[in-house]
Amino acid sequence: MAIERVNPDKCVGCKQCYQICYADVFRMDGETGKSAVTYPQDCAVCCWCIGICPAVAIEFTPVKTFPIFTSWG
Amino acid sequence: MKTAGEGVLAAGLYFNLPHGAWLTASAEESQGLAPFNENKLQCDVLVVGGGLAAMFAAIKAKEQGADVILVDKGYAGRSGQSPFASGTIVFDPAKGQKLEEWTSTLFRFGEYITNHYWSETCLKNSLAIHQDMVSYGVTFTARQAGPGGAPTGAASGSGPSFEEATYGKGYMPYQLRQHAEKIGVKFVERVMIVELIKQNGRVVGAVGISPEKFELYTFAAQATILCTGACSYKPVGYPPIHQLTGDGEAAAYRAGAEILGKEFIDTHPTIRDSPNGTPNMSSDLKQGAAALAGAQNGPPSGQGAQGGPPTAGIQQSASKTGAPSGSPGMGTYKVDGEGNRLPARAVGASNYGMTYLQEAFIEHAGQGPIYGVESATRKNEIVGGACLGMSIRKADGVWPADNECRASVAGLFAAGDSLGTMQNGAVYSLNGGSTLGCAVTGAIAGTAAAKEAQKLGKVTLDDKEVARTKQFVTTPRDRKSGFSPRWVAQLLQYTMTPYFVYFIKKADRLQAAITQIEFMQEHLVPMMFARDPHELRLAHETRNMVLSAEFRLRSALFRTESRGNHYREDFPSRDDKNWLAWSKIKPVDGKMTMVKVPMPKEWLPDASIPYEKRYLVRFPGEKTS
Numbered sequence: 274m275a276i277e278r279v280n281p282d283k284c285v286g287c288k289q290c291y292q293i294c295y296a297d298v299f300r301m302d303g304e305t306g307k308s309a310v311t312y313p314q315d316c317a318v319c320c321w322c323i324g325i326c327p328a329v330a331i332e333f334t335p336v337k338t339f340p341i342f343t344s345w346g
Numbered sequence: 347m348k349t350a351g352e353g354v355l356a357a358g359l360y361f362n363l364p365h366g367a368w369l370t371a372s373a374e375e376s377q378g379l380a381p382f383n384e385n386k387l388q389c390d391v392l393v394v395g396g397g398l399a400a401m402f403a404a405i406k407a408k409e410q411g412a413d414v415i416l417v418d419k420g421y422a423g424r425s426g427q428s429p430f431a432s433g434t435i436v437f438d439p440a441k442g443q444k445l446e447e448w449t450s451t452l453f454r455f456g457e458y459i460t461n462h463y464w465s466e467t468c469l470k471n472s473l474a475i476h477q478d479m480v481s482y483g484v485t486f487t488a489r490q491a492g493p494g495g496a497p498t499g500a501a502s503g504s505g506p507s508f509e510e511a512t513y514g515k516g517y518m519p520y521q522l523r524q525h526a527e528k529i530g531v532k533f534v535e536r537v538m539i540v541e542l543i544k545q546n547g548r549v550v551g552a553v554g555i556s557p558e559k560f561e562l563y564t565f566a567a568q569a570t571i572l573c574t575g576a577c578s579y580k581p582v583g584y585p586p587i588h589q590l591t592g593d594g595e596a597a598a599y600r601a602g603a604e605i606l607g608k609e610f611i612d613t614h615p616t617i618r619d620s621p622n623g624t625p626n627m628s629s630d631l632k633q634g635a636a637a638l639a640g641a642q643n644g645p646p647s648g649q650g651a652q653g654g655p656p657t658a659g660i661q662q663s664a665s666k667t668g669a670p671s672g673s674p675g676m677g678t679y680k681v682d683g684e685g686n687r688l689p690a691r692a693v694g695a696s697n698y699g700m701t702y703l704q705e706a707f708i709e710h711a712g713q714g715p716i717y718g719v720e721s722a723t724r725k726n727e728i729v730g731g732a733c734l735g736m737s738i739r740k741a742d743g744v745w746p747a748d749n750e751c752r753a754s755v756a757g758l759f760a761a762g763d764s765l766g767t768m769q770n771g772a773v774y775s776l777n778g779g780s781t782l783g784c785a786v787t788g789a790i791a792g793t794a795a796a797k798e799a800q801k802l803g804k805v806t807l808d809d810k811e812v813a814r815t816k817q818f819v820t821t822p823r824d825r826k827s828g829f830s831p832r833w834v835a836q837l838l839q840y841t842m843t844p845y846f847v848y849f850i851k852k853a854d855r856l857q858a859a860i861t862q863i864e865f866m867q868e869h870l871v872p873m874m875f876a877r878d879p880h881e882l883r884l885a886h887e888t889r890n891m892v893l894s895a896e897f898r899l900r901s902a903l904f905r906t907e908s909r910g911n912h913y914r915e916d917f918p919s920r921d922d923k924n925w926l927a928w929s930k931i932k933p934v935d936g937k938m939t940m941v942k943v944p945m946p947k948e949w950l951p952d953a954s955i956p957y958e959k960r961y962l963v964r965f966p967g968e969k970t971s
Contacts, residue, residue, distance in 0.1 A: 295589035319585030346833025
């Protein structure tokens, strides 16, 4: 499903994934200070977040799931 | 009002959900009621974008003494295609290199509609730009010389010696950012500029939004430079292009600016099994991303196989024979049932860009699928559409109204991939030329914009104009029902992706697609709605992508010939009598109007050269005499 989650046990709250993601997939949690996947459906599987994360906290599968195509939406 | 089906797909987060399923009671109550927070900013020069062109524009404007704000949709230095650039061309006459040798090859490969002024200006400034980059702290890791390095396809010894200075991916734009910050450029980030503010016929600023909070950013500036990159419809491959949704061009067009015709498509293919492992990244996504990070930080600790040294950061050497370099997808060829390579194509067909129209021709003839052989044991199926929405480099963007990167509307400049210089003509053939073009036009625009801005007093914004602009920006949020921007974007992709609309064009199919796009523009786009700030950004991006599709289709319909990366099944030959010209798009009384701009006579090719020698690449169906 592409981006799955940021492992909160590993995330150090450096914000690099939040900054680098051009699809705005992440949000920083105001209480924990950690990153959370918020818009997984917009993930383009570019893997920049994975490359830049110093804590190896980002979990993903390499498969991009596309939405079903419907008559309206 | 909630509809049936609410909540049914709540668990399927990756599907386009019916709108009812997203709204909660509290969101519904607050929607339309919570005001936008307002931010007002003022400067002399507003640079929109964060890539190579934007950095050079901001740096040069600042060096002129202007007060500069750079506003980027993402994180400047990491956005757009810039982190995936890896080299720049350096033309050095002190090494005995001759400009005419370089340009004659480029003009021939560009099928004679290269803009000589911009092509030559970029090359003439390339040494100075390279020296600037070095002084800003960019380190170059290799310098490759030799015939055939670019443009690809030149046989050994047959062309001039192109030198390319390479740098690790991800590094150069980041280094430019450090320098820009150091000299006092102000950065505003995670703000998408949606609409330009125009007063008395002049662009005097812009309005932007945040994807995270309902916030409006109103900028006032004497000069605005659009460095928003190229355009895409969020294609399956080339993920860094996803953020390039033609925002600058669209805003410029709505402000009345002329736009370069968009008929010359970028034809980068991708691999079906790993669509984001496209030629300019390593086929291993993680390796490519690690290269990006590694170029700045060094390999992240603890990543093991996921990290590693930035091996993907160094562009591969050009081979001595001039064969295209790069990862699978470049220089593809057919493989028969037993895995034997089929005969190569016509001379010149390995030209960068031409190769991929070749793939479309093979598929159209029913001879697909096509494989690029990566290794003895792995066959990757090559598919098209990786760069859906893009033109070849420098064949997207605002029409340059003069030699200082002005748009045709006062107060507005453009640079980089947002400026349609036609520096490469109808085919992109000069590896490193894209970086060069972005840097040079950024530098020119920044300098000129600063000089112009400094002659004018600070802008005072007209409240009525600002209110009108803001309303355009906020309306999708104020709607409580309508169409999802994601669905509209998906519909756009489905309409534009088929090769028989996009690669192999014909009047009736183009018109069919135009009919769909017109309906989308008239009915769907105006009724998009946004449930949160993230979707508000999506709504505007989608609006811009649909407009770009209309630009593309009308341009393709207009050019009744084939040339370079534009092929018409119904006009398969190059028509030098009528089409040694550029096309441009002009808003006239609210209608999109196409205009033909003939090339200056002194730039025309030698008509005495026979057609089949003037044009080395053969198109299906063309007449060569």
